[in-house]
Amino acid sequence: MGKKIIMTVSTDLVNDQRVKKVCDTLYKMNFRITLIGRRLKNSPPMDKRPYTTKRLRLLFSKGKLFYAEMNIRLFCYLLFHRCDILHANDLDTLLPNVLTSRIKHRPLIYDSHEYFTEVAELVNRPLVQRIWKRIERYCIPKVDHMFTVCESIAALYQQEYHKPIHVMRNIPPRQAFTDVRSRSELQLPENKPILILQGTGINIHRGSEELVEAMQYLPQALLLIVGTGDVIPILKQMSKDQGTTDRIIFLPRMPFNELYHYTANADIGFSLDKNISINHLYALPNKLFDFIRAEIPVIASPMIEIANIIHHYNIGVVIDNIEARTIADAVNALLADQAKIKEMKQNLHIASEELCWENEAETLQKVYEQYR
Numbered sequence: 353m354g355k356k357i358i359m360t361v362s363t364d365l366v367n368d369q370r371v372k373k374v375c376d377t378l379y380k381m382n383f384r385i386t387l388i389g390r391r392l393k394n395s396p397p398m399d400k401r402p403y404t405t406k407r408l409r410l411l412f413s414k415g416k417l418f419y420a421e422m423n424i425r426l427f428c429y430l431l432f433h434r435c436d437i438l439h440a441n442d443l444d445t446l447l448p449n450v451l452t453s454r455i456k457h458r459p460l461i462y463d464s465h466e467y468f469t470e471v472a473e474l475v476n477r478p479l480v481q482r483i484w485k486r487i488e489r490y491c492i493p494k495v496d497h498m499f500t501v502c503e504s505i506a507a508l509y510q511q512e513y514h515k516p517i518h519v520m521r522n523i524p525p526r527q528a529f530t531d532v533r534s535r536s537e538l539q540l541p542e543n544k545p546i547l548i549l550q551g552t553g554i555n556i557h558r559g560s561e562e563l564v565e566a567m568q569y570l571p572q573a574l575l576l577i578v579g580t581g582d583v584i585p586i587l588k589q590m591s592k593d594q595g596t597t598d599r600i601i602f603l604p605r606m607p608f609n610e611l612y613h614y615t616a617n618a619d620i621g622f623s624l625d626k627n628i629s630i631n632h633l634y635a636l637p638n639k640l641f642d643f644i645r646a647e648i649p650v651i652a653s654p655m656i657e658i659a660n661i662i663h664h665y666n667i668g669v670v671i672d673n674i675e676a677r678t679i680a681d682a683v684n685a686l687l688a689d690q691a692k693i694k695e696m697k698q699n700l701h702i703a704s705e706e707l708c709w710e711n712e713a714e715t716l717q718k719v720y721e722q723y724r
Contacts, residue, residue: 354382355436365389443468462495470630504634525709548618554581559624569680615646647700
């Protein structure tokens with residue numbers, strides 16, 4: 353067997369698709385992997401994987417005590433377990449990896465899934481933000497290789513730390529769905545345009561309230577909202593108040609293989625995040641690539657990385673503002689132009705071939721090739 357990697361992340365592992373894709377790629381390169389995360393009270397059972405997984409049971413689940421306990425536990429584990437390579441995911445696991453790397457003289461790979469010090473949870477907490485920034489400034493100069501999720505965030509890190517940053521976008525792998533269920537099988541109407549908003553974090557500042565409000569001006573359409581989030585109860589009440597409950601269907605969070613059937617039967621997908629932080633501005637959410645994989649046009653807010661892909665491939669519409677009337681006008685204009693939709697679907701097929709994990713993983717493979 354090949355060299356051993358210990359990979360750390362603060363999630364419960366089950367739904368972290370980026371980490372799973374990275375581990376699968378490295379496993380195929382013949383590395384031995386131990387993936388460490390945490391187990392929450394409501395964590396689902398761990399799926400079967402060909403490498404070792406370990407979920408730490410912690411006393412605290414959030415706040416400073418959680419981060420302190422998580423980092424101490426990780427440091428103890430890393431210090432007393434053999435490995436050849438350390439791989440940290442996000443800033444909240446980086447410090448114990450840096451300390452272990454320096455003590456044991458092991459190479460350290462760092463994958464920053466976002467611009468951590470500008471996440472929404474920190475932007476209004478300057479003291480906590482400064483603490484994380486000090487940790488970042490201590491740690492990043494000491495890593496051997498660093499990855500992040502898009503060119504824009506890579507440019508920010510390069511400007512600050514003057515070191516090369518590898519870009520590895522969080523794009524799904526190629527998957528052939530030859531047996532997509534029909535609308536009738538999904539109990540969806542055959543004669544209505546179907547719109548879809550999906551995601552595991554349908555929260556405030558994601559444009560969902562404005563989209564639900566826009567349904568007042570789209571009497572011919574049906575909206576599917578698939579997923580979970582703190583704004584879902586608000587959306588249901590809005591739908592009731594404005595009399596659109598018969599045209600908005602709320603579906604629970606579901607596995608991708610099941611969700612794909614709904615996505616593929618939709619006419620338009622939405623990505624309506626608001627520019628409330630650097631991470632929102634530079635976001636590249638999974639839902640965008642899910643829409644591309646299903647080959648449905650996208651209506652999106654003007655977030656830089658999302659807009660770049662939509663404009664580059666001509667696969668949708670970027671609206672100037674996230675207001676109900678603007679969203680409704682964009683939907684009506686797109687549905688009225690079948691020639692444009694046909695052109696976009698042809699472009700979506702090209703984009704789906706190019707934008708896949710198999711292509712993104714080449715960057716990861718080149719870095720790890722030197723450690724085999």
